Amino acid sequence: MENSLDTRERRSIANIQKLRFFPLPIVGGNGSYLVLEDGRRVLDMSGTWGAATLGYSHPTIVEAVTNSVSNMAGASSISSTSAPSVYLAEELLNLSPDPKNHRVWLGHCGSEANDAMVRAVTAATGRNRFISFIGGTHGGFTGGISISGYDALQINTESAARPGQIYIPYPDPYRPPFAGDVSTQVLSYFEYLLNTMAPPHQVAGVIIEGIMCDGGDIVPPPGFLSGLAELCKIHNILLIFDEVKVGLGRTGLMHSFDIEGVVPDLISYGKALGGGLPLAALIGPSYIMDNPKGLTVTTTQGNPIAASAGRAVLKTISSERLCDNAREVGSQLITGLKQLAEKHSLIGDIRGRGLVIGVDLVSDHESKRPADLECAKIVFRAQELGAVFFYVGSGSNVIELTPPINLNKKEAEEALQILDRAFEDVEHGRVADEDVAKYTGW
Ligand SMILES: Cc1ncc(COP(=O)(O)O)c(C=O)c1O
Secondary structure (H helix, E strand, O other): OOOOHHHHHHHHOOHHHOOOOOOOOEEEEEEOEEEEOOOOEEEEOOOOOOOOEOEEOOHHHHHHHHHHHHOOOOOOOOOOOOHHHHHHHHHHHOOOOOOOOEEEEEEOOHHHHHHHHHHHHHHHHOOOEEEEEOOOOOOOOHHHHOOOOOHHHOOOHHHOOOOOOEEEOOOOOOOOOOOOOHHHHHHHHHHHHHHOOOOHHHEEEEEEOOOEOOOOOEOOOOOHHHHHHHHHHHOOOEEEEEOOOOOOOOOOOOOHHHHHOOOOOEEEEOHHHHEOEOOEEEEEEHHHHOOOOOOOOOOOOOOHHHHHHHHHHHHHHHHOOHHHHHHHHHHHHHHHHHHHHHHOOOEEEEEEEOOEEEEEEEOOOOOOOEOHHHHHHHHHHHHHHOEEOEEEOOOOOEEEEOOOOOOOHHHHHHHHHHHHHHHHHHHOOOOOHHHHHOOOOO
């Protein structure tokens, strides 16, 4: 259609900022649903990759943002003390392992937080190497990309690893990178590297997602995160938890490091923190976060409207007991997905925690070859049937569920029913290869 949003967008918005799975022309949203140009309401099981953590137009966010924009406390906190950013920083410190000695940096997105982390940590330690995990995503800005191990981000040489970067396998129980106990093997390999190629005096830090999302929603085996923390302590290396996608209640706990009682040195936040508005934070010890002054500054950092949204998100997670909700609704989804796996042999593995869940599609259960084409078709069909799912994984074959963490049980049931039909339709050849051909590339 000549005047459709998609046509107008093709003429106006650059492809370099697009990752698409199917047409999704949005004109509004409420709760867990998006409203499309043709008036259809679709259930958003991605929650905009986890950013819409309270869904769309949550009344607490609407009220906070409306008040803040009606009486703006400046537009930034870089050259002024802005009340909402101070209040938000104090509230974030209350979540940190060491509120007295930690400081908060505020920014716009997770990429920027991890970029700031790289700059602040290298400046403070004088070390410039990082260790990260193959499949990990830490951002789209130079600093974050340069420590990311997700192949879809390695698009050109500008996206390359930093000099001296070391990647290690994530302990994936479904496709283990080493024989034997995967957790022990990965930790031994990590220590072997420290004793050989990456001497600790060169290594500034290790960055990890407590559940690796874009790499395939991989949940590490119990004991891995605490084992890693222990080795970092022994070798005097900073441990950085990237909580951008799984932090702030999504796993059923406030942070993914809480799963094993780990105490990280630095924590990065993004996505959920703004509840859909651009907001991110980095928290760490003042010796890293305070020096040198002005190291990582952009004009609208600490923006009062975004900070007010962040405060509303933190307040709502607690007042609506959303960690509990993520646990309960997440376990309903896992149970329902396991029932689907009995009917649909494409499903090789289901894994997750709370409301971060991956459904790994395979062409056969023995080889576990990623069923990427079928995955693309299933999410395409699910959108036509009324629910938004995106996929992740280096094989582009893991349907990801990161819905709003206030998703209710009825909505979870609706998502399962739609997914069931989408599998059935694809199994019966009702989605053509051409339908999805133009959406490849992630
Ligand atoms: C774990 C993780 N860290 C950082 C980022 C970067 O966040 P953003 O794209 O919002 O800047 C992402 C984005 O997907 C992510 O998944």
